[in-house]
Each structure stands twice: as structure tokens, then as C-alpha cells.
Amino acid sequence: MATINRQILLVSRPQAEPSVDNFKLVETPLPELADGQVLVRNHYLSLDPYMRGRMSEAKSYAQPQPLNEVMIGGTVGEVVASKNAHFAVGDKVVGMGGWQEFQLVDGNQRGVLQKVDTTHVPLSAYLGAVGMPGVTGWYGLTQIIAPKAGETVVVSAASGAVGGAVGQLAKARGCRAVGLAGGQEKCDYVVKELGFDACIDYKQHKDLKSLSMALKEACPNGIDGYFENVGGMILDAVMMRANAFSRIAMCGMIAGYNGEPIPMQYPQLILVNRMKVEGFIVSEHMELWPQALKELGTAVATGKLKYRETVSQGIASAPEAFLGLLKGKNFGKQLVKLV
């Protein structure tokens, strides 16, 4: 039985770009279990763009990550000790375990741990396609874009955990799915493995006109729905090709996460095209998670929803892997393997 928990704390806030110095690895003794508590050995830690927001103190939808505490993060793992009748040793669970090898939680606190079935779905998928990123894609697509068959749906960061789900779910609804990704390898994957109709390597387009022309070619009938993970020039280019009554689901704007200005150049297009632009946070719509997870779980189990993972090894690798994620160095869902 392990007695030491290795954890990563946020110890300072980035001024612009974050660095590994914002984080610190510490070793903490594991306490004895009290009644009702459950000890989970985290197998995988999920790294997600939203964490960049939590590192800053700027006003946002969530409280900032407190300094000198374990970084927030989704985890999947296995119960290794339990003084709670609802959880048995060996149970596989998903939760918000944070950047650490073990989590000790009150198993009676509602929703803190969810048991998951790994018969047909791999444990790590509960952090990706059948977890928060998958539900995020599902929500923005089905609740905001709400596409009809035959419409064209575009998504940025298309090879990522969220973007990949958006495009595949759109295809399943009879839409044309067009991705934007960084680099030919990712674009090839998006089209050949995920089944998108087209994918644009945004790195090949240095200005708005060029990117807008590429979108015109990839979307001959214009754009009816756009799932936004990036912001900046990509958003402007999409808006220039947006159809009347098109919908934009605003999920992330990673282009501005370090404080870069990312103005929307032509907001008048919202009026001219009678567009709807709507921001959302998936954790505010928990009532829809069961419906979303059912579709996503079935699609993964039957091989209809594909995904890729980039896995870094060991808790100490998390800061470096996270910085890479913010620069698009990962390919698909970024995970840290802890056992």
C-alpha cells in the first residue's frame, strides 16, 4: 500500500504564456481513511484548455485555481481502499481528482465519483469521447448549432477531443463536416480516420482572405454551423462564409488565452446574416449529460465514434504536456498516465 501521494500544485500565475515554473511537484503522505472515505488510485489525468483560464485571476465563469493547491483536473482511476458501502476496491471511477496520483474523497458527497463500466469502453475514454470533451461537443452541436441534415458544420481544433466528436456527430446527423486543424498530419487524420468531408490546415493560410477562400472551397454551400474552439482570424474567416440563420457555438477561444487581442472584425455579419452566436459551459448543463453520454458511449463501443490520445507518462510530465496542449502539440485527447 502506497503511503506517498505525488501532487502538482499551481504556485504562481502566468503573466502571459504559462511556463513549467508556475507548477511544483510535491510529495504528501497519504492519511488514514476516515469513515465514508474512498481512496482512488488515479490512472489517467485529463489535460484540457479550460485549465489555462483557471491559472489566471481574470474574471471568468469559474473561480481561479487557488495558489499552492493541487491543480484541478478530471481523472479516471480505481478504488484501492474504501470505508464507504457504495464503493468497493476495484471499482473503476471518474471524478475531478486533480493533478495527483491518489485522491481521497468523501464517497457520500453526491457526484464526486461516478462508477463507470469498462466492458466496452476503455477507462481513458471517460476523460475524452465519453467524458467532458465528448459532452462538450455534443452539447454545442445538438443544443446550439442544432443542424439539419444537409447543412454544413465547421469545427476548429478538429483533431482534438472536442472537435473530433463534433464532426463525427454532425456526420451521423447527415451533415457535411469540415474541420480546421494545424498541419497536414492532423488534417489527414480528420478526413481519413474520423470521416470528415474536408479539413483545412490553417497553418497554410496566413491571412484572412486566404483562409476565407479555403473555407469557400471546402464549404460550397456556405457554413450553417460553427463550433468555435479557437477564436481570432479563424472566427472571422468562418463568419465571412456564414449562411443566413447560421449558428456559432462558442466553446473556447484558445487564441486569446494569454491575453492576446482577438477582436471579431465584422460583428455586423451577425446582423446581415441573422446569426446566433452563443457561449456555453458544459458543466452548467448537467441535466443533459446522461442523454449525451448514452449516445457517446454507444458510438464509442460500436466503433462509430473514433478518437486518438496523446499520453504522457507520469505525474511529473503533466506541466510540460499541458504547455504542449496549449500550443497544439498534442494529437487528439491529451492525457497523463499515472500508473
Added chain:
Amino acid sequence: MATINRQILLVSRPQAEPSVDNFKLVETPLPELADGQVLVRNHYLSLDPYMRGRMSEAKSYAQPQPLNEVMIGGTVGEVVASKNAHFAVGDKVVGMGGWQEFQLVDGNQRGVLQKVDTTHVPLSAYLGAVGMPGVTGWYGLTQIIAPKAGETVVVSAASGAVGGAVGQLAKARGCRAVGLAGGQEKCDYVVKELGFDACIDYKQHKDLKSLSMALKEACPNGIDGYFENVGGMILDAVMMRANAFSRIAMCGMIAGYNGEPIPMQYPQLILVNRMKVEGFIVSEHMELWPQALKELGTAVATGKLKYRETVSQGIASAPEAFLGLLKGKNFGKQLVKLV
């Protein structure tokens, strides 16, 4: 019986700011009535910001106004001759008569003329509070902003035909109504006559910070709904004070009508605040006009919905009056009196 119709044609398109030279007054003989036709003497011509868009060839929601034809525009008037059983001499009607003294129409064409009752509502009001501008305000407020009692609703161009309706309808729904208008006189009118809770003279605020601070003061509980007629810096300032789950109804962006850049500086606020930003064109929602007109007509007839008119005299005055409207020189609904 008059035999000459004086008309104003669009004869050239503006490069940036429009001028009176874009228009030309012509005299045209009135033809004999054919069977089914109705001759209307237009009493008032409505001047509206949307006409600026029609003067340009740029892609928009409507076809450009063709050159060398009578300018498009809403009118109210009286039937002076009729070869149509549905219309009698003396009937008061509203229609899209254009910038001219008479209109000769096929009375059988559905919706081309609507008879109106001037017992309790003045004829000119059917071009303003009980017409397209009133319905525009009603639609954006009730269908997009959809405010709850106690919420704060902000509207730009608050002393205008649309803005005045938005604020008064918001007040009737138990909201705090805050206007933005140009100059102290308009602001006084908005608060003292229309009953808004506050009105900000945007001309007193030359930068974003100053305007944003003024909004903070006028909206101590933040902003839940914004009805946008203007765009540019005002939109940015409102977004900086927007609450979580706030809604923006995009109706007009007069700040950019001459091609000025009007970027939205902080689109990430849409995400951070989970906002909904939606553009609309009221003529695409005809199914709701009867409901809107019923509320608006009753409110005007009972003195609960107030408005002001700026009336220029004679068809020849229309171009100058229109250019003044675009610069905010009017006070309330801009009309041209034709008889």
C-alpha cells in the same frame, strides 16, 4: 384630381457617406387606373436607417435598391381613387409606397396595402410605434432578450422610434430600462417622458473605459439584455458590463453603415459570460406582427407607449432629412409629411 406624381429616385450609390446627390426628384404623370388598382395619396413617408443599407451594393439580407427607381420606404396615406372592391375612397392605409406622393397599386396583391383604424391611433403612428419600428423593438425585446422582471435591459438610440419602444416595453415587463442617446436633451426626454430609469449621453464619453464606467453606474446589477442599434464602442462597453446568460438582440449597427471598421473588441466575453448574440430582421417574422401590433396599438391608444416625431415638410425634403437621420439629427421617429 392630381395628375403629377413627384418621386425621388436613387440615381447613384454612395462611396462612403451618402449625399443628396445620390437622389433625384422627378415628376411623373399619373396613369389611369386599371381594374383592381388603387390610387393612394401618401400622407407620410417613413425614413429609417435600413435604407442606408439598400443604397449600397454590398451583400446584405435584402437586394440593393435598384438605381433610377423610386426609393423604397414605408408610407401611410388615404385612398383617393379605387377600381377595387376591397378599398374605398377615404380608406386609411399603410404600405410600402416609397419616396413619392402617390402610389398606384394592385389592391388584390396580398399585403400590399393594410387598412388601419385611426380612431384612437394617429395615422403617422402606423409608421412608428404601431408600425415596423415598434414591432422591431417588440420582437428583439420579447423574442431574443426575453427579459424577466427585475432584469436590466439597455438599448442604444433610445430616443428613436425603435429604442423608445424597447425601453417602454421593458419597463412594462418590470425591468430596469437604461438608454443610450446622443445629447442631454434626448436623454432628458428618454427618462422624463418615456420613463426609462436612466439614460447615458454617449457623446460625453470619448473612450471605452469612460462609457463602461457610466454603464456600471446606470446598471448597478449589470446588464441582462441589450438591444443594439448602433455598434462600435457602445457594444464593447455594454459587453464589459454584461451578466452571465445575458442576451444581445442585434438590430442595427449604424456606426458601420458607411464602411467604418467596427470590430467587437472582446468576443471572448460571449464565452466567459455565456451570452447569446442574435441578429434579426423583423420582416422575416410576419407571423408575430399581429400579436406585436395588438400590444403596441393598445399601448399607444391608452397613452402608455409614448413617442416623438420629427417631421420634415414635402417630398423634396426627404433626402436631407434622411441624411440627418443617419447622423442622429432627428428626435424620435423621422417622417416626411407629404400633404
